[in-house]
Amino acid sequence: MEAIQKTTKTKSKRIKTIDFVRGISVLLMIPVHVMIVYSTVATWEATPLGKVIQILEKGTPMFLVVMGMSFVFSGKMTMSTIFLRGLRVLITGYSLNLMRFVVPMAFFGGFPDSFVQANGLTPGASENYVFYGLLGDILQLAGISLIIMGLIIKFIKNKYAALVFTFLIVLLAKEIAGFRPGIPVVDYLCDLLWGKNYNVYFPVFPWMSFILIGLFFGMWYREKGNDVRFMIGKMLPFGIAFIALGLGLCIYDKPYHFGDYYHLGPGGSIILMGINLLLIWAGHKIVKFVPQKLYDIIAYASRNVTNFYFIQWVIIYWGVLIFGYSLVDNQVQLLVTMVAYTVLSFGVLWVRNALVAQWKQKRAERKSLKRATA
Template identity: 35%
Template sequence: MNQRLKTIDLARGASVFIMIIVHTLWMFATPDLQGSSLFGTVIHILGKGTASFLVAMGISMALSRRQAPWLLAKRGAQLLLLGYVMNAAKFWLPIEVFNTMPESFINAYGWQSPLNSEQLKFMLLTGDILQLAGVSLVLFAVLNIARWKTHWIATLAVAIALSSEFVRGSQFTLLPYVSDLFFANNYQVYFPVFPWISAILTGYVLGRIYQQKQKDEQYLYKVCAWLGGALLIVGAAWLAVDFKGQFGNFFHLNGGGISYLIGLNLCALALLQYLFANKSSGPITRALLYASKHVTALYVIQWVLICWLMGVFGYHTLTLWPTLYLMVLVSLLTFAVHKLYLQSKRTTIGVMQKTKRTA
């Protein structure tokens, strides 16, 4: 983001640390620890912060100078490719090359080793947050070509949220996988466009409002508080009437679920701004800002590490203290690997520049 909003950066940075501990819990902790303990409940609640990351993504997109449709489409294609490369590193390498993936993980899909080509293809095409981001950027490129006004984009966000339950599971006959990227009700795609792009669109609208109000941060977070409170009330009322239909499946939410999550996370952003954003500059703040700056790379690294480490620690095998230790270990390894990556990148660039000068 070229026009920095510290609170947004802090929230996005915090989401990196939260996703590491949530994913570690999901893949390593015993089912009892995940589902029948206060610890597991708290971690799962923290995992509901996905909407905060997506709202931050939308705000960042609105403030970015790279608004040309072809640049948005290019970045979207890059994220889609990166998502599938990550899937290959997560699944194909430990299954087909290293032969380290626990059989219990394979059994969780209802399969047995060795996997056939269709089963491997299913894993490689897993739709995660990177696929959602990639498709969303391509769609934003289309919106920019059409020069949509802010209130139209807000209307689109509401329309997608409200229509999600009615299009859930829809299929295009010739493009079933593309259908799943938009409307999935299965676990090949965890974050379908409907309804999750509503959170990104909400962030985009907020970013435009911030620009239209001469970059008045106080006004922006006041809107976050009021809009968040309204959505929280509407979402909570909706969930009270139909919790199972709206929030029963976290990854495939419907209108009530996504309204509640966006509202909750907008309120959290406003609270973060009020409590911390301009009052701290210590090591924790620096760590969060670093994580925010490198969120995509850190996301890929932590998932690959977690899937590789299942060959050492197993799948759904760890009790409380081993899980806590592993959360710390995965966090440290993720940032260490990223530091090594940056160092090797700088070294490579330096060698190339030196070679050019001497050529």
Template identity: 40%
Template sequence: MKQPITRIAALDLIKGMSVIGMIIIHTLLIYANVKSQSESVIGSFIVFLGRGTSIFMICMGLTFMTSSHQSLKSSIKRGGLLLLAAFFMNFMKFIVPAVLGFAPDNFIQKYGWHGPIEQQYMYLVMLGDILQLAGISLLFVGFIRKYVKNKYGILAIGLLIAAVSREVSGIHIDYPVLNYISDLFFSNDYPAYIYFPVFPWISFIIIGMFFGKWYQELNYDSRKLFRNMLYIGLLFIALGAPLVFLYGDYNYNGFYHMGPGGVIYFAGWTLIFLWAIFRITSKIKENKFTETLKYCSRNLTSMYMIQWILISWGKGIFGYRQHGIGFVLMLILLYIVLTFSVQKLLDLILKKKKKPVIVLEQPISVDEAVMK
């Protein structure tokens, strides 16, 4: 019996766009001076794009529900692999340049360290970003997928986590190992260990899971799914906007540590954006650009790691936050080329190591090879 087509082309294109977008954003944040980031039109726009993390999170939740890997064991395994990948990336980003002596002084001085160098290195390796969030989230959302069968039950869990996020924000267990785990979940000391604490950011993933379950119930009708996203998005904005703009100290409190109103408000705009992208991309025929975006989508995790490592190493050559917007735009082009080049090199290495098979439905990606 033929299986239904569950993959949504629009989501692949959006995730592909996020790969290009994160190279642009991270290059600006690392190399542009403060004036270029905050006072130039291009810099301000790129910083604004950096607020699109919720888009990736909701897409992650949706594809998690429709993935071919549906077992709880698979979810836990993938979560553990992502956490290992996150720590490896931090080691390559920070420790390699520091040990080899090409980390710029003003970057090291940014943190105002006075303790032992080993403690400083440990801080950098444990620094939490999206990979840590995705990894630890997969350790938990697998249980939701396995045991919560009603889509509204899934949504209720996501909204409940958002509702209590400000109440639990800042919980800290002052004991080795446990203090890092508590920071992963509840950190509110930006920029401390964790940029994206599980509370509230896992809420976006679970909201995406709600739509993934709905997609299944709609018999994989993507047009109906995205129309429902539009309606729910409008509802979320209507509910979240008054909370954010009237009670912002509690409900927003900055992008990285939002309260319930901020989560609902950002989720609303994200859902409307996804609907708009679906409407636009559904009319676009397959071409080289869309093929490139789908390639980025298949290799999102590895390309995320590659671009961060390359950009971090480049601080030893180009300096840290010292350049105007014109020079940064040239660096953006450089890092896009370098990221794709390294990814292609990894593809070739993987292809040589892989045993020949008679039939492949589609080329295997580095991400897929890691997960299998």
């Protein structure tokens, strides 16, 4: 009985910890995205709110680390299952591009000239539809990474293979960054894999390494009999060691090892990986003190991570049509916008889920009626 209780307790903690840190990482995206889209450059760079949001931005890759851990938790590690899941995420990513960019441009008058020019484009040019429709973001990263995982999963027999792949990607990313053979379609695929320009914000190299380090810890968790406390406990020394190693590399050569946030070198990737491991460790310690109602809200965002991400981005970019781009310098106004968009995102998500549940129920009733009358 004691062993059963321990297993149940560990499983419960695992679920709560994962839902908590993933939900937090998703919720952090709204204030980060609001600041990126609506605040002036000076407000982002020099105000207290801007500094806080820059720190919060470093925690959004928790979503990727947890994604890697989830391979083990779900138990669905077959090649075909992972591959098909990757295709679905990739389709969702490009559907998001259509909804947040192409639809406003085609039907609602388009974005302000300053927004288009910030991406190095010419207002009114037809090429803008192609650029925004093919923009590489975190869903493209997740989808392609899952497809690659489906292809290499047979070679990842133990946690150390996952760790080796992690560091191979980290070390190779900067060396192959920006390589293009000069063939348009192939060039775009290369940009998705290791691009260094802002038509792709999250190239697979190095960002897939965050998924693989999550897989490493997930496989370690499984080796230790699903002991979540052991797995999370190991994140503390690994996180500290990664930060120390990455910091040393960045001090040695910051332009090479850090670059910019979206196109990191080895040192920057390792630092950020360490930070997110420590955040997951801290989340495991904190979650037990979180009030149940607050946890339920965070867990709801976690369970609906892709839909929540999709909805908040559409709301934020459609808001540009009303409020303009990069114009707000009032920190209180920005905070109010963050809260309002968070509430609105939850509201749209709830309505969407209610409608989907209603449609599924009606479909099940029709099938049941059809079988009864057959």
